[in-house]
Amino acid sequence: MNLEYFIAKRLITAKENKSSISAPIIKIAISAIAIGMIMMIVSVATGIGLQQKIREKISAFNGHIIIANYDNNQSEATLVPVSKNQKFYPEFRSVPEVNHIQAIASKAGIIRTADAFEGIVFKGVGTDYKWDNIKEYLVSGRLPNLVEALNAEVLISQYLANRLKLKVGDGFNTFFMKEGQNKLPNIRRFKVVGIFNSGFQEFDATYILGDIRHMQRINKWKADQVGAFEVFVNDFSKIEAIGNEVYEHTASTLDSKTIVEKYGYIFEWLQLFDFNIVVILIVMILVATINMVVALLVLILERTQMIGILKAIGASNWSVRKMFLYNASYLIFRGLFWGNLIGISILLIQKYFGVIELNPENYYVNQAPVYINLFYVLLLNLLTVGVCLLVLLIPSYIITKITPVRAIRFD
Numbered sequence: 001m002n003l004e005y006f007i008a009k010r011l012i013t014a015k016e017n018k019s020s021i022s023a024p025i026i027k028i029a030i031s032a033i034a035i036g037m038i039m040m041i042v043s044v045a046t047g048i049g050l051q052q053k054i055r056e057k058i059s060a061f062n063g064h065i066i067i068a069n070y071d072n073n074q075s076e077a078t079l080v081p082v083s084k085n086q087k088f089y090p091e092f093r094s095v096p097e098v099n100h101i102q103a104i105a106s107k108a109g110i111i112r113t114a115d116a117f118e119g120i121v122f123k124g125v126g127t128d129y130k131w132d133n134i135k136e137y138l139v140s141g142r143l144p145n146l147v148e149a150l151n152a153e154v155l156i157s158q159y160l161a162n163r164l165k166l167k168v169g170d171g172f173n174t175f176f177m178k179e180g181q182n183k184l185p186n187i188r189r190f191k192v193v194g195i196f197n198s199g200f201q202e203f204d205a206t207y208i209l210g211d212i213r214h215m216q217r218i219n220k221w222k223a224d225q226v227g228a229f230e231v232f233v234n235d236f237s238k239i240e241a242i243g244n245e246v247y248e249h250t251a252s253t254l255d256s257k258t259i260v261e262k263y264g265y266i267f268e269w270l271q272l273f274d275f276n277i278v279v280i281l282i283v284m285i286l287v288a289t290i291n292m293v294v295a296l297l298v299l300i301l302e303r304t305q306m307i308g309i310l311k312a313i314g315a316s317n318w319s320v321r322k323m324f325l326y327n328a329s330y331l332i333f334r335g336l337f338w339g340n341l342i343g344i345s346i347l348l349i350q351k352y353f354g355v356i357e358l359n360p361e362n363y364y365v366n367q368a369p370v371y372i373n374l375f376y377v378l379l380l381n382l383l384t385v386g387v388c389l390l391v392l393l394i395p396s397y398i399i400t401k402i403t404p405v406r407a408i409r410f411d
Helices: 002-015 022-062 158-164 212-218 236-248 264-302 304-312 317-353 374-401 404-409
Strands: 065-069 098-112 117-125 138-141 153-157 171-176 186-196 207-211 228-233 254-258
Touching: 022 264, 022 317, 022 374, 065 236, 098 212, 117 158, 117 171, 117 212, 153 158, 158 186, 186 212, 207 212, 228 236, 236 254, 264 304, 264 317, 264 374, 304 317, 317 374
Parallel strands: 117 207, 153 186
Antiparallel strands: 065 228, 065 254, 098 117, 098 171, 098 228, 138 186, 153 207, 171 186
């Protein structure tokens, strides 16, 4: 073992010689391993990061599961109220995976200012609302005060604020249409106390958030009547199973729908990233493996005489093959070192500085999000090493076909 390691080390030293035929080939092989690892780390981190970020934004405005009357599920506006006197509210004890439930009520309206007007959906929320999901996107001002008496404080998006030329402290009129013909709209005047920017234009262009009691008064509902319930779960990967369980524990007059069902077109688009990531991993590992095979073949041909001499003094085929595999392992780990170093550095730069920006109209985010998981990085490294060494056993088999007499005379 010591002799094999010593000779493998000599091979490594020899390849560094600029006059060596294999030197440029080996440099290309190391570069291929490094570039492949960079591409794999970045593609996995950005792919998973984008999926998680979009999922977080959708759930921030809708929860993970929506419970409402059947008449309400096809519209953002609440048509038929739901009583708050439910077995699952205010705590969904029958489904352990549920960690929070909140009551909401929505109604479509039109904001009118001196310079512009915009169609919106007023989302009324109560004291049970999970503001933690929105705080991340707050760019100025504060959250509305829902604890004290009914007030006009609302939270609007930066998108709407720019289009309507509003800022924190400004007031505006909102018109809510009444059911039936020839009825004058309800007019409410609200005050902007906070501005958020989620980067998800579909929501930023639609929602303003305020006190649910406004919706109850406009709709002439009782204090215990709401539009729907938003449910949050612990493990989103089990959303389908939990959604079915939630449905089973709700009244027959109510329907439940997961955000995967409600926004199916978005989640179907996100699933394409899984396919893209797999394709990138396969291509990168394939390129790195081919380059390593070529490098090993060149190294074997360049050291044919040395192989013959080793066999002549009694070295077995497997011993000689291990020497070249040790050498190949060194090249692989060297490429992985630089690949990991550069790849993780790129991710950290993007995470903290947001160098790469995206169009929110197409990607639902302003910047390319990254998900750094060292366990995934370790798996990618192990996968690359395992596949490369396994494939390299094939070209190393050529060594068994080299005879000492012909190899020593080889030039």
